[in-house]
Amino acid sequence: MLVSKAARRYSIALLELSKEQNVVDKTLGDIQFINNTIIDSRELESFLKSPIIKPAMKKDTLITIFKDHINDLSLQFVSLIATKERSAILEQITSSFIREYNKFAGIIEVEVRAAKKLSAKQVKELQKVLEKTTSMKVNLSSVEQSELKGGLLVKIEDTVIDGTIKRKLEQLEERLLNNTIELN
Numbered sequence: 001m002l003v004s005k006a007a008r009r010y011s012i013a014l015l016e017l018s019k020e021q022n023v024v025d026k027t028l029g030d031i032q033f034i035n036n037t038i039i040d041s042r043e044l045e046s047f048l049k050s051p052i053i054k055p056a057m058k059k060d061t062l063i064t065i066f067k068d069h070i071n072d073l074s075l076q077f078v079s080l081i082a083t084k085e086r087s088a089i090l091e092q093i094t095s096s097f098i099r100e101y102n103k104f105a106g107i108i109e110v111e112v113r114a115a116k117k118l119s120a121k122q123v124k125e126l127q128k129v130l131e132k133t134t135s136m137k138v139n140l141s142s143v144e145q146s147e148l149k150g151g152l153l154v155k156i157e158d159t160v161i162d163g164t165i166k167r168k169l170e171q172l173e174e175r176l177l178n179n180t181i182e183l184n
Contacts (some may be wrong), residue, residue, distance in 0.1 A: 008090035008100075014077050014093075015100050023073060028101050030074035034066060035094035049088045058087045108134060112142045113153040115165070130156075 012121030018027035038045055044065075048058060066078055081087055102109065110130055112118070118126070123142055130138045134156070145153075149165035 002101075003092045003096045004089055006086065007014065007089045007096045008140075010081065010086065010093045011096035013098050014097055015104060018073060021053075021073060023071065024101070024104070024182065026071050027074055028098070030070035030102075031094045031097045033069055034074070034078065035091065038063065038091045038094070048090055054085070055082055055085045058082045062090075102139070105137070107137045107139055108156060110138050110140045111147045111155040112140060113148060113155075113164075114142060115144070115146055115148040115150050117144045118142045124150075130154075152173065 014027065014031075018024045038048070047053060047061065059079055062078050062082050063075065067075055072076075078090070081090055081093065086093070110127075112126060115169075116145070123140060124165075127138050127140045130140065147166060149169070151164040151166075151168070152161075152163050153167075154161040
């Protein structure tokens with residue numbers, strides 16, 4: 001998801017404030033809850049992005065939804081977002097906060113794609129190797145993608161390590177075609 005500069009600024013400000021108040025982990029839990037609530041409810045997402053609905057109504061609705069589930073700092077933050085007419089980017093803000101928290105905590109997100117579902121033991125071993133290689137804590141998510149034929153595709157932020165059979169076959173085909181063209 002692309003995150004606007006405004007969303008990033010709000011998320012950084014919230015992280016800094018939660019550090020000052022020593023409630024970083026609690027705020028992370030709240031923000032994850034808010035993020036999941038928005039993602040799980042297309043109606044709420046549409047409501048927040050609607051230009052027709054008044055900011056005061058959005059603020060009241062957000063407070064009603066979250067007041068019994070999140071701490072005071074997070075609730076004040078959500079209220080501020082609605083007051084500043086930024087509720088349309090609340091999901092971006094929460095996603096950005098989670099990324100900023102991960103940077104702060106030394107955690108990287110790694111996506112692994114494999115032709116067959118990885119066993120728990122394979123995931124654990126791969127996570128260990130990646131943590132040793134990157135010197136960071138790894139949040140690993142794995143996706144089954146049968147068209148890869150075999151091997152692994154590992155995505156760490158903007159870096160992709162493609163060790164799949166599909167890619168190796170594509171490279172072999174490319175080399176064979178290039179050699180055929182040169183021979184003619």
